[in-house]
Amino acid sequence: MSEITLVNANDLKEVIREEVRQAVGEALRERQLPILLSLQDAADLLGVSYTTVYRATKIQGFPVSHDFGHAKIVTDQLLQWIKSRSNYDLVYNFGS
Template identity: 60%
Template sequence: MSEVIVTTATELEKFLDAAVDRAVSKVTQKRQLPILMTLKRTADELGVSYSTVYRASKIRGFPVNHDFGHAMVVSDQLLEWIKSRSNYDLVYNFGS
């Protein structure tokens, strides 16, 4: 690790912004989901059983696609579907 000398608040802010950007980039690269996931991969990513995801795939509005011969979950729509069915807004947008 190299030493960094910061002399102004602006330099400190730029340094911290760059460090945060690098950290966020590393995390998002590691947790990048594919566009389509099998039901098994979806279960693994969510930390639930395959049967739970299979049952959820039968719920109207669950983002599952059967165009490729077997059920595939659309990952970005899955995240939105989960948010819409949870108290996400109540928790994260409280008072806004």
């Protein structure tokens, strides 16, 4: 472990931000998600019921594809869709 001398609060914020960025990157590499999710996979990932995900597929703009015979959800678009409809920026970018 290396020693760090912090001069001010901004230095501390930057050190924390970098450590969090690295930790999130490692966690994402450990848990790779498939490009497409079935409705049940999406429900499991989000911790909601199949019915909730099925209803969400009816919302205009929800990232669902029917190109493969069954409804599939585009994973990265799903995460972005959720982020855009939540208060993510308010919570995680507060004061930035």
